[in-house]
Amino acid sequence: MIKPNWDITQYDIANAYFKGDFEGVTEMSLISMWTRSIQGPNEASFGIITSWKHELSLEDNIQILDLFIELLKSWRLTFYRLYAYWQTDPSADNASDDFNVLEKRRDIYRELLLFIPWISLQQLEVAGKKFDQNGWVYAGPQTRGQVRMILLGGAEETLGNFSPEAVIEAYKKSRIYGFTFKGFRMPPQGFMDGIQYISAEKEYKQSLFRLKQLENAGVSVQKSS
DSSP states (O other), X not given: OOXXXXXXXXXXXXXXXXXXXHHHHHHHHHHHHHHHTOOTTSOOOEEXXXXXXXXXXXXXXXXXXXXXXXXXXXXXXXXXXXEEEEESOTTSOOOSSSOOOGGXXXXXXXXXXXXXXXXXXXXXXXXXXXXXXXXXXXXXXXXXXXXXXXXXXXXXXXXXXXXXXXXXXHHHHHHTOSSEEEEXXXXXXXXXXXXXXXXXXXXXXXXXXXXXXXXXXXXXXXXXX
């Protein structure tokens, strides 16, 4: 079982993201959200679900997600936003420059999920049916802390104790996509998170600018990963 970690910040996540460490971004994002789902001596409990549909436009998806958020507020549940990235065409050209932002890539599809502490399995089922989702992910008292993937028709699979690997596998199976999963990322959740994200972005852009200056001057440099 992975231990809670309150030391992970949005700066850490953003810094890894801009450097292309998508595995690190996924791990830090999930551990940070899982840590925030622990209340006192009780074990973490959470659900991962969305109202997103690949066939709809971004504008339509956002409008429907707003309705989903209103439902969660009526249940007095908090939530964290979480991005999931899928590569739709492995043969496509990747990033056009050194700035590793998945949103810039034509071969990447991004969807917005909700990580919801202390939602019940019954509430997840209600939301899943209401917003016509194929499946969702849950871990908590009702599964004895095990990460479980549940499909709309009732099929389910337990993937073991909480770990980034277990959550990834459960989520991939719940979406039923023919795409390659690239990772999760927790975007800024508030003002302070936003400041940390901007700071990491600024520092990385400055480092790229300095590297470009050295290269233009004929100095051989090795870029860090």
